[in-house]
Amino acid sequence: MMKLALLNELRDQNPVVFNIANFVTVQDVANGLNALGASPIMSAEVQEAETMVQIAGAVCINLGTLTEQQIHQMHVVGQFANQYHKPVVLDPVAVGAVPYRKAVAAALLEAIDVAIIRGNAGEIAALADIDWQAKGIDAGKGQGDLVEIAKACAQKYHCCVILSGPTDVITDGTRVAQVHNGTPLFQLHVGSGDLLSSIVAAFTAVNDDYFEAAQTACLVLAATGELVASQLTADRPATFAVDLIDKLSLVKVSEITDITVIN
Amino acid sequence: MMKLALLNELRDQNPVVFNIANFVTVQDVANGLNALGASPIMSAEVQEAETMVQIAGAVCINLGTLTEQQIHQMHVVGQFANQYHKPVVLDPVAVGAVPYRKAVAAALLEAIDVAIIRGNAGEIAALADIDWQAKGIDAGKGQGDLVEIAKACAQKYHCCVILSGPTDVITDGTRVAQVHNGTPLFQLHVGSGDLLSSIVAAFTAVNDDYFEAAQTACLVLAATGELVASQLTADRPATFAVDLIDKLSLVKVSEITDITVIN
Amino acid sequence: MMKLALLNELRDQNPVVFNIANFVTVQDVANGLNALGASPIMSAEVQEAETMVQIAGAVCINLGTLTEQQIHQMHVVGQFANQYHKPVVLDPVAVGAVPYRKAVAAALLEAIDVAIIRGNAGEIAALADIDWQAKGIDAGKGQGDLVEIAKACAQKYHCCVILSGPTDVITDGTRVAQVHNGTPLFQLHVGSGDLLSSIVAAFTAVNDDYFEAAQTACLVLAATGELVASQLTADRPATFAVDLIDKLSLVKVSEITDITVIN
Numbered sequence: 001m002m003k004l005a006l007l008n009e010l011r012d013q014n015p016v017v018f019n020i021a022n023f024v025t026v027q028d029v030a031n032g033l034n035a036l037g038a039s040p041i042m043s044a045e046v047q048e049a050e051t052m053v054q055i056a057g058a059v060c061i062n063l064g065t066l067t068e069q070q071i072h073q074m075h076v077v078g079q080f081a082n083q084y085h086k087p088v089v090l091d092p093v094a095v096g097a098v099p100y101r102k103a104v105a106a107a108l109l110e111a112i113d114v115a116i117i118r119g120n121a122g123e124i125a126a127l128a129d130i131d132w133q134a135k136g137i138d139a140g141k142g143q144g145d146l147v148e149i150a151k152a153c154a155q156k157y158h159c160c161v162i163l164s165g166p167t168d169v170i171t172d173g174t175r176v177a178q179v180h181n182g183t184p185l186f187q188l189h190v191g192s193g194d195l196l197s198s199i200v201a202a203f204t205a206v207n208d209d210y211f212e213a214a215q216t217a218c219l220v221l222a223a224t225g226e227l228v229a230s231q232l233t234a235d236r237p238a239t240f241a242v243d244l245i246d247k248l249s250l251v252k253v254s255e256i257t258d259i260t261v262i263n
Numbered sequence: 264m265m266k267l268a269l270l271n272e273l274r275d276q277n278p279v280v281f282n283i284a285n286f287v288t289v290q291d292v293a294n295g296l297n298a299l300g301a302s303p304i305m306s307a308e309v310q311e312a313e314t315m316v317q318i319a320g321a322v323c324i325n326l327g328t329l330t331e332q333q334i335h336q337m338h339v340v341g342q343f344a345n346q347y348h349k350p351v352v353l354d355p356v357a358v359g360a361v362p363y364r365k366a367v368a369a370a371l372l373e374a375i376d377v378a379i380i381r382g383n384a385g386e387i388a389a390l391a392d393i394d395w396q397a398k399g400i401d402a403g404k405g406q407g408d409l410v411e412i413a414k415a416c417a418q419k420y421h422c423c424v425i426l427s428g429p430t431d432v433i434t435d436g437t438r439v440a441q442v443h444n445g446t447p448l449f450q451l452h453v454g455s456g457d458l459l460s461s462i463v464a465a466f467t468a469v470n471d472d473y474f475e476a477a478q479t480a481c482l483v484l485a486a487t488g489e490l491v492a493s494q495l496t497a498d499r500p501a502t503f504a505v506d507l508i509d510k511l512s513l514v515k516v517s518e519i520t521d522i523t524v525i526n
Numbered sequence: 527m528m529k530l531a532l533l534n535e536l537r538d539q540n541p542v543v544f545n546i547a548n549f550v551t552v553q554d555v556a557n558g559l560n561a562l563g564a565s566p567i568m569s570a571e572v573q574e575a576e577t578m579v580q581i582a583g584a585v586c587i588n589l590g591t592l593t594e595q596q597i598h599q600m601h602v603v604g605q606f607a608n609q610y611h612k613p614v615v616l617d618p619v620a621v622g623a624v625p626y627r628k629a630v631a632a633a634l635l636e637a638i639d640v641a642i643i644r645g646n647a648g649e650i651a652a653l654a655d656i657d658w659q660a661k662g663i664d665a666g667k668g669q670g671d672l673v674e675i676a677k678a679c680a681q682k683y684h685c686c687v688i689l690s691g692p693t694d695v696i697t698d699g700t701r702v703a704q705v706h707n708g709t710p711l712f713q714l715h716v717g718s719g720d721l722l723s724s725i726v727a728a729f730t731a732v733n734d735d736y737f738e739a740a741q742t743a744c745l746v747l748a749a750t751g752e753l754v755a756s757q758l759t760a761d762r763p764a765t766f767a768v769d770l771i772d773k774l775s776l777v778k779v780s781e782i783t784d785i786t787v788i789n
Contacts, residue, residue, distance in 0.1 A: 042591055286552060501768040
């Protein structure tokens with residue numbers, strides 16, 4: 001069962017989320033976190049890493065536009081996060097398509113204890129060393145296989161995994177939950193995944209059960225998106241993005257219903 | 264004659280456009296490409312350059328917020344693009360005003376075969392070594408001169424040139440087409456030129472005739488802007504930007520009409 | 527008395543504002559400056575620093591996402607700005623929370639003559655070496671203390687200071703003005719402070735009396751925000767941001783009234 005009360009707790013606590021961000025979507029992520037009730041910090045300088053980690057309630061590391069310099073920062077920040085017991089969410093952008101990125105993610109996962117990995121099917125399969133494309137798995141079908149991929153990834157790295165897509169699969173390697181996204185508009189707007197990862201981090205800052213935090217984050221964003229999409233008369237991706245941030249600020253726990261959840 | 268059917272081809276093929284981006288406008292460019300039906304990639308790390316070029320259908324190099332490190336990346340990416348026969352679009356931001364940038368652009372054009380250069384009158388004149396300001400050419404008048412400038416630039420660099428402004432001049436050095444932009448709102452929103460350059464790249468990914476790809480790209484963006492502007496009751500630059508991305512997703516070939524084209 | 531006629535002067539002169547920007551909010555800042563009637567430049571490469579300063583009417587240095595490389599650029603740009611007599615506005619983001627940033631700001635203020643510092647209560651108190659948190663000052667109350675903090679900072683650095691919040695306190699160390707912000711929506715949108723700093727820089731480019739320029743900038747932004755907020759039926763942070771940029775383009779001097787100003 002989802003603990004939607006976590007949304008109210010998040011708003012009460014206003015946790016600081018330190019993002020090593022993707023520069024393409026950073027403004028949307030900051031505004032989305034802020035609207036939801038968290039407090040975003042973006043920092044790029046390793047010399048302030050320890051202070052930023054101390055201030056933060058959770059850390060989100062996004063590989064979206066990585067550079068050698070940023071990878072170094074990711075390692076330093078990740079180690080401070082482990083030292084200060086701040087949960088780390090990893091968004092392994094494009095590790096399925098780019099071998100260099102897969103190596104970067106593997107090195108990070110070797111060096112740092114990660115609370116949650118959030119990626120799409122191709123990314124999670126790559127981290128689990130499962131040949132996703134060769135198996136011809138379509139994110140729209142074969143849900144059973146997606147669950148297996150997510151579980152394999154979670155078991156390999158001893159963390160929670162969110163394999164997101166039309167249906168988000170959330171697992172700690174044993175338990176599995178699924179959240180059905182009610183709108184395809186998330187795919188039409190660049191950065192929906194980045195926003196989800198940072199929102200997941202925000203929930204880990206207010207709840208020690210990361211499996212529960214992950215489910216709640218997925219449900220809150222999916223339901224908010226569905227509420228917004230239901231008001232649009234056409235598939236307007238930029239209007240959807242504006243309305244989504246508005247609604248993240250306004251949405252109430254009582255509105256987040258009618259979402260199919262399979263445990 | 265414009266090949267507007269290219270828009271449908273682009274949407275069918277969903278080409279990947281690899282952008283070395285301007286960090287000011289990168290989110291709008293990514294969302295604009297995505298809305299149109301292309302697939303944007305932004306990468307800043309030279310170690311993944313070869314993979315990114317292999318994945319991409321075209322490359323757009325934007326000088327907007329260049330750094331020494333990024334200039335190195337531009338050369339590496341450009342050379343891989345030539346090696347793998349992926350068309351390169353160059354956006355020479357501010358080369359007319361900043362001598363350092365003109366030298367950077369000249370070095371890139373010396374080292375790399377570029378398919379299309381897209382800039383404003385001052386930028387294209389600078390690359391063509393024509394004293395644009397001294398001649399007192401106003402982008403609003405003297406269209407004849409703008410055509411000569413664009414042709415000189417195209418002939419000098421053996422590529423297509425788009426000199427954009429209230430009227431976009433497109434030339435391969437011999438043939439010339441013009442697209443009249445129906446709204447001044449493009450000037451009120453920062454990054455309209457960056458978006459055009461990346462949309463041009465997207466069309467080069469689906470059509471080998473770059474002169475034709477350039478015309479279609481200019482026409483699609485101009486017509487979409489005009490359709491959006493015609494619905495606004497005041498000159499609202501931020502609403503225009505949101506509506507433009509929405510409309511890039513929704514616009515149909517049959518709507519793109521009533522635009523004066525002079526061949 | 528505010529010189530609101532400066533807004534018309536700014537629009538006539540279209541001053542170039544060179545921003546060393548925070549990458550989180552850079553697109554909004556560029557669009558806000560552009561909408562208001564200024565001309566934004568963002569540059570990250572030190573080799574073009576002198577040209578950019580020469581082109582600019584004012585410089586805004588924002589510490590929001592500083593790196594060692596960017597700090598070097600800030601020093602070079604700041605020294606050229608002093609040499610060419612272009613006013614410098616400093617936005618000391620997070621110097622109250624991060625000791626490393628306070629040291630960076632102190633070194634900049636030691637090396638460069640700054641026209642105006644714009645920060646929130648915690649940032650201005652940190653620069654003035656006043657223990658803001660220990661004194662338990664709440665930005666919502668204790669206005670008298672905020673005035674003293676702003677004056678102490680201005681006197682220490684021999685410049686104007688804007689301590690912004692629900693009420694903006696503007697001082698040159700002797701004279702004090704206050705602008706009451708009519709809407710809390712500025713706090714719900716990330717980057718309102720960054721935008722204010724850059725708008726302040728735009729006004730210093732058209733008026734040598736920086737105390738007057740600072741007041742006018744604060745009033746124009748506060749009043750525009752209030753006009754926008756009064757049209758919203760709910761606290762929609764993203765819609766507010768879009769409408770704010772629209773309104774910065776459309777707002778007339780005659781509309782900017784009914785704002786309480788205490789001199």
